Amino acid sequence: MPPVTTPTPGRDAPVKVHGGRHSGEHWNEAMEQGAAVAKTIAGTLTPYPRLPWSWSDQHGVTIQICGRPELGTEYEVHGDPAACDASVVFRRRDKVVAVVAMNRPAEFRALRQLALHGDRPDP
């Protein structure tokens, strides 16, 4: 078998969706990267080009983040951040590069698809 490059779970994995490298020290990334490593070791080369994403419950607020907000040059807010009921879409050159949501899991799931594919959200 030729040598393969696999990510070390939770450590500085390449992000093919928006470029660069990302240290994803979150539960879901540890699980998904671990699965990619295991499949590769078992013989099915499984790169990890996924969009970084994570969630956490903090003081009754479910926070979900995907992509790389630091790449965004513009952002738009949907909802009411003061009420902890909002999502923020970060764009760069018209492409969605990140989403941060508070207590909006369904909207987050839809926007995450846009970040994965780099599309514009509907107004």
Ligand SMILES: Cc1cc2nc3c(=O)[nH]c(=O)nc-3n(C[C@H](O)[C@H](O)[C@H](O)COP(=O)(O)OP(=O)(O)OC[C@H]3O[C@@H](n4cnc5c(N)ncnc54)[C@H](O)[C@@H]3O)c2cc1C
């Ligand atoms: C306080 C806290 C809150 C967090 N909250 C969130 C959150 O809200 N959302 C989120 O997505 N992520 C959260 N995280 C991060 C998340 O817990 C970690 O990213 C994830 O657990 C990493 O999983 P892992 O399997 O890579 O490592 P770990 O969960 O650290 O597991 C590594 C295991 O290997 C064992 N081990 C280490 N060295 C050896 C050795 N030499 N021999 C044998 N065994 C060894 C350890 O004992 C451990 O059981 C939080 C972390 C902390 C500390």
